[in-house]
Amino acid sequence: AQTVTQSQPEMSVQEAETVTLSCTYDTSESDYYLFWYKQPPSRQMILVIRQEAYKQQNATENRFSVNFQKAAKSFSLKISDSQLGDAAMYFCAHSPSGNTPLVFGKGTRLSVIA
């Protein structure tokens, strides 16, 4: 069975600083997809970034980037120049393809300190 583990229940970062959220996963698939979703207090889940396992290059989206280590089954999210609006729950998720059910971790609550 696929599992996703987020070992940091809570993290905090000073505004304008950089923070890294950790995620590890377990799968027997060789091709799969990994995602980071953000869930602000309003509850709407928003996609932050996605990574296809067959791509060696780490995905980036503006201030957000990932460190994908396939052999270690690790998928961390780096947020640069943190902003107050980045405060939210962050969920790491996995799926065998982009169009199959997602398996989520338990989430990391990120606080941004002004």
Place this chain on the structure above:
Amino acid sequence: GAGVSQSPRYKVAKRGQDVALRCDPISGHVSLFWYQQALGQGPEFLTYFQNEAQLDKSGLPSDRFFAERPEGSVSTLKIQRTQQEDSAVYLCASSEGWNTDTQYFGPGTRLTVL
């Protein structure tokens, strides 16, 4: 364009009552997913549809849970004889239906069973 919408946003039910939760996916999206999110946890898969076909319902916790999507658009998640452990946020997501697609989430319905 409009995103995924869900109604009601909040539902309070007395134990033993039946409830129906509605999801309107993004227009034209073929795939529709239901997830259950308990307080402080990551979402967990319940069931999903491709058009009107229910492809996987392995995540439904009991036979009290039933989902349908009769015309391949709007979906309803029905919970019969609600119990306190059914209290959670129910999230709906839709995607275009291709392998590489991203799932877009609605705001969720918070169900409280008293």
